[in-house]
Amino acid sequence: MRLLFDRDGGEPRRLTDPDLVELYRHPVREDRPWVRSNFVSSLDGSVQGPDGRAGSINTPSDQAVFALHRALADAIVVGATTVRDEGYRAVNLAPWQSELRLAEGLAPFPTLVIISKTARLDPTIAATDPGAGGSVLVVTTSGKTPEELEPLRRAGIEVVDTHTPDVDLAAVLDDLAGRGLPRLLCEGGPRLHRDLLAADLVDEMSLTLAPVVLGGGGLRTTSGEAFAAALDFDLQFALLGDDGALFTNYRRHP
Numbered sequence: 001m002r003l004l005f006d007r008d009g010g011e012p013r014r015l016t017d018p019d020l021v022e023l024y025r026h027p028v029r030e031d032r033p034w035v036r037s038n039f040v041s042s043l044d045g046s047v048q049g050p051d052g053r054a055g056s057i058n059t060p061s062d063q064a065v066f067a068l069h070r071a072l073a074d075a076i077v078v079g080a081t082t083v084r085d086e087g088y089r090a091v092n093l094a095p096w097q098s099e100l101r102l103a104e105g106l107a108p109f110p111t112l113v114i115i116s117k118t119a120r121l122d123p124t125i126a127a128t129d130p131g132a133g134g135s136v137l138v139v140t141t142s143g144k145t146p147e148e149l150e151p152l153r154r155a156g157i158e159v160v161d162t163h164t165p166d167v168d169l170a171a172v173l174d175d176l177a178g179r180g181l182p183r184l185l186c187e188g189g190p191r192l193h194r195d196l197l198a199a200d201l202v203d204e205m206s207l208t209l210a211p212v213v214l215g216g217g218g219l220r221t222t223s224g225e226a227f228a229a230a231l232d233f234d235l236q237f238a239l240l241g242d243d244g245a246l247f248t249n250y251r252r253h254p
Contacts, residue, residue: 001061001247005238015239021100023237023249024068026183027203033177035077035201037186037193038069039221040208040245046218047190053086054188061241062208069206071097073110073185075137075176079192080116083125088112090126090133109134111181115167115192117141119148123155139172141165169199190223197222197231204251205233211244 001015003023015023026034040058041047049056058066070076076091091110093101101108111134114121119140126136136157140149142164149159160175162168176184186193186202196202207221232253239247 002240004240007236024072026072028182033173033182033184034203035184036204036206037202038206040210042210042212042214044213045220046214047221048218057210059210059243059245061243061245069185071100074181074183075111075113077113077184077186079189080114082189083114090128090136092128092131092133112136114138119144123151126155126157169196190219190221194222194224207248209246
């Protein structure tokens with residue numbers, strides 16, 4: 001992995017693993033959580049491969065950075081559709097990720113936080129294969145009966161009812177920070193990402209460009225209504241993977 005550009009003045013060079021940790025370590029804010037989103041996209045803008053999943057367009061270097069993002073996050077926030085489409089489970093880690101979290105003073109595993117209006121989720125998301133994994137928390141809206149939520153709770157999943165018809169994302173993030181989870185990683189999907197951006201809750205966007213062109217009508221990193229005005233971000237750094245993937249990191253313009 002090579003550093004191509006660093007807004008903080010770092011010289012272009014080949015990066016070591018500790019260098020990557022320094023670049024991707026989350027800032028911690030006093031007033032609210034730090035939210036980073038992470039997507040991989042084809043050169044023509046699709047975040048889905050031919051099979052409809054992001055995993056079919058990421059490269060070995062993107063898989064490594066994806067794993068680093070997870071190793072440095074307190075919680076992974078994701079929408080229910082992405083959980084179903086990508087086959088999410090409670091997060092488990094490789095030994096190097098666990099060692100890094102221990103060195104960084106983080107909990108053994110990141111919490112998987114699923115935003116779901118319906119809470120119609122397979123309880124097996126709480127299981128990992130193989131080995132142990134982190135906890136799972138589902139945030140849902142009002143109107144569910146105890147019987148509807150019981151299968152999730154029986155599987156060890158914490159269910160948070162917002163008691164509102166819509167999820168207040170700012171309140172959710174504040175609740176996570178209050179639980180000691182201020183470093184938040186959003187892995188999608190595009191609708192949740194769009195809603196976080198619309199609420200001005202995304203501090204940092206990490207976008208990998210895979211060196212492929214797909215055609216077709218794959219989703220972008222956002223899905224939904226256009227914003228009233230463009231949101232400005234500043235390029236923080238850019239990296240080049242040995243497999244040709246380009247890693248960009250943007251921070252919200254003050």
